[in-house]
Amino acid sequence: MPGGAVTTMGTVDARRIEAPVTFKTYLMCAFAAFGGIFFGYDSGYISGVLSMDYFIETFEGLDKANTPTDKFVIPSSRKSLIVSILSAGTFFGALIAGDLADWYGRRFTIISGCVVFIIGVVLQTASSTLGLLVAGRLIAGFGVGFVSAVIIMYMSEIAPRKVRGAIVSGYQFCITIGLMMASCVDYGTEHRTDSGSYRIPIGLQMLWAVILAVGLFVLPESPRFFIRKGRKEEAIDALARIRDQPRDSEFIQSEINEIEANYLYEIQVIPDEGYFNSWINCFRGNIFHPNSNVRRTVLGTSLQMMQQWTGVNFVFYYGTPFFTQLGTISNPFLISMITTIVNVLSTPLSFYAIEKVGRRPLLLWGAFGMVICQFLVAIIGVTDGQSPKAVSAMISFICIYIFFFASTWGPGAWVVIGEIFPLPIRSRGVALSTASNWLWNCIIAVITPYMTDADQGNLGPKVFFIWGSLCACAFVYTYFLIPETKGLTLEQVDKMMEETTPRTSAKWQPHSTFIDEMGLTDEKSTAVPQVTQHEV
Numbered sequence: 434m435p436g437g438a439v440t441t442m443g444t445v446d447a448r449r450i451e452a453p454v455t456f457k458t459y460l461m462c463a464f465a466a467f468g469g470i471f472f473g474y475d476s477g478y479i480s481g482v483l484s485m486d487y488f489i490e491t492f493e494g495l496d497k498a499n500t501p502t503d504k505f506v507i508p509s510s511r512k513s514l515i516v517s518i519l520s521a522g523t524f525f526g527a528l529i530a531g532d533l534a535d536w537y538g539r540r541f542t543i544i545s546g547c548v549v550f551i552i553g554v555v556l557q558t559a560s561s562t563l564g565l566l567v568a569g570r571l572i573a574g575f576g577v578g579f580v581s582a583v584i585i586m587y588m589s590e591i592a593p594r595k596v597r598g599a600i601v602s603g604y605q606f607c608i609t610i611g612l613m614m615a616s617c618v619d620y621g622t623e624h625r626t627d628s629g630s631y632r633i634p635i636g637l638q639m640l641w642a643v644i645l646a647v648g649l650f651v652l653p654e655s656p657r658f659f660i661r662k663g664r665k666e667e668a669i670d671a672l673a674r675i676r677d678q679p680r681d682s683e684f685i686q687s688e689i690n691e692i693e694a695n696y697l698y699e700i701q702v703i704p705d706e707g708y709f710n711s712w713i714n715c716f717r718g719n720i721f722h723p724n725s726n727v728r729r730t731v732l733g734t735s736l737q738m739m740q741q742w743t744g745v746n747f748v749f750y751y752g753t754p755f756f757t758q759l760g761t762i763s764n765p766f767l768i769s770m771i772t773t774i775v776n777v778l779s780t781p782l783s784f785y786a787i788e789k790v791g792r793r794p795l796l797l798w799g800a801f802g803m804v805i806c807q808f809l810v811a812i813i814g815v816t817d818g819q820s821p822k823a824v825s826a827m828i829s830f831i832c833i834y835i836f837f838f839a840s841t842w843g844p845g846a847w848v849v850i851g852e853i854f855p856l857p858i859r860s861r862g863v864a865l866s867t868a869s870n871w872l873w874n875c876i877i878a879v880i881t882p883y884m885t886d887a888d889q890g891n892l893g894p895k896v897f898f899i900w901g902s903l904c905a906c907a908f909v910y911t912y913f914l915i916p917e918t919k920g921l922t923l924e925q926v927d928k929m930m931e932e933t934t935p936r937t938s939a940k941w942q943p944h945s946t947f948i949d950e951m952g953l954t955d956e957k958s959t960a961v962p963q964v965t966q967h968e969v
């Protein structure tokens with residue numbers, strides 16, 4: 434239980450009824466995943482742009498014809514500033530978004546994020562100097578922060594439990610599509626000899642924000658937000674639209690009552706006593722208890738940290754310059770594009786696996802696969818890094834590594850942070866976890882050029898020893914700390930975390946409802962003999 438104590442549950446069966454998942458429900462949940470497109474696109478276009486001749490000439494004031502090849506580059510300090518400033522903006526955007534989502538709603542915050550993002554993109558598109566470009570990326574980052582923090586919570590809150598993992602993985606899928614599109618657009622414009630070379634890839638992003646904002650305008654608000662605000666009638670309306678059922682259907686009554694009972698239960702334990710307290714609540718309890726609030730917050734933030742420690746953004750942000758550095762590759766842009774295509778094609782595997790295999794095994798296997806691939810890249814690189822055969826082998830293992838990331842840790846980290854927080858601290862918990870993703874994203878973006886650039890640390894492929902070791906940490910981390918949440922409602926996850934440890938969590942079965950626990954009645958739900966299982 435949040436705060437640390439373990440409750441004894443009643444003996445009443447965990448009977449509740451659930452609406453069938455209709456096509457319309459799928460469509461509504463899946464649309465929200467579109468937010469991933471501009472997350473991915475925005476973080477992805479920069480790698481290619483930084484290597485474009487026209488961009489280097491404009492922003493560095495260099496003339497390619499009269500500059501030695503090794504000097505015709507963006508220096509490490511500016512490269513790291515341009516790349517990382519987006520993540521810095523996103524970090525703060527994600528933190529602010531947690532509050533806005535609780536005050537004004539999930540939808541409002543996402544739509545505002547789109548507007549802020551468009552302003553940032555306009556500035557970037559207009560820029561021909563470093564100052565404006567950096568300011569634009571910082572502002573756009575704020576917008577991405579709003580969207581990335583809140584959309585995960587919105588999707589987790591509206592998706593039916595059986596497909597929640599798959600729906601949130603759809604968000605990751607959109608991130609990968611965004612990254613791939615950015616890379617394809619870069620590839621298409623890199624040879625232009627006018628400002629369109631960088632302005633087209635930058636400006637195009639506005640389209641994604643417009644589509645998301647219009648879509649969200651039409652979609653309903655999260656029923657859990659309304660319950661939190663004490664607006665039960667609106668919660669029922671919203672849930673009825675999302676589940677594609679009449680508002681007086683027993684499915685809707687049963688689900689809304691359980692959400693409400695869970696909320697009432699949680700605020701008994703975590704009273705909502707003002708602004709600062711609501712943040713402090715995220716850090717209450719005993720860190721050693723798997724169910725304390727502080728443990729959940731540490732779990733969410735460290736999971737996102739671990740996801741960044743896998744080194745995936747080294748490939749997506751600095752892939753083009755890294756492949757250029759390997760020497761024997763004729764078109765590094767193409768190789769970068771291939772890595773993004775592998776990323777897209779591998780992600781759908783997770784839609785199935787995350788519900789079938791579960792979150793814990795998926796993260797364990799993913800970390801294991803990544804460790805092997807990264808050590809192989811590093812070993813090949815240090816033993817025979819220059820020969821074309823060795824370079825091809827390294828690129829192949831980088832692609833297999835991306836396969837493991839995309840089908841496991843990519844979606845898994847987002848799915849789990851959407852599930853582990855109880856409603857009173859959910860928006861802040863998810864916001865803190867998302868901010869952690871961006872903080873580590875930013876740290877890695879800043880330090881990587883210093884580790885790998887020829888005139889700096891010059892690690893070259895040896896950098897994969899570092900990523901491989903960090904993935905080994907991710908394996909151990911998952912084994913000891915990640916609970917299994919598949920097949921449970923968000924309210925059941927809450928209860929499961931009260932009663933198990935991460936290693937025993939997969940065996941837990943729902944055995945009571947919050948309606949029972951709070952002594953509330955739910956005549957309709959107790960009449961139906963369908964028992965929810967901790968499996969799909």
Ligand code: BGC
Nearest residue numbers: 608609746749776843844870
């Ligand atoms: C990560 C991003 C990464 C992307 C790659 C996401 O889950 O959070 O940092 O660029 O996956 O597909």
